[in-house]
Amino acid sequence: MVWPLRSGAVNRLELRVWRWSRLGLGSVGIALVLALVLILQRLRWQVGFRLPELPA
Numbered sequence: 001m002v003w004p005l006r007s008g009a010v011n012r013l014e015l016r017v018w019r020w021s022r023l024g025l026g027s028v029g030i031a032l033v034l035a036l037v038l039i040l041q042r043l044r045w046q047v048g049f050r051l052p053e054l055p056a
Contacts, residue, residue, distance in 0.1 A: 005011050 003011075003013065
């Protein structure tokens with residue numbers, strides 16, 4: 001990068017970079033897996049597989 005400096009002026013260079021955070025990706029992954037598990041559990045209940053019950 002060629003940047004001519006000016007005398008008597010404030011020379012300022014800003015660099016901004018955005019990257020994915022491991023913590024953010026992990027929390028999104030956990031949320032997706034949780035949503036999938038809840039959807040599958042609801043489908044299982046609709047088919048007729050309820051929670052196991054003890055014999056009377």
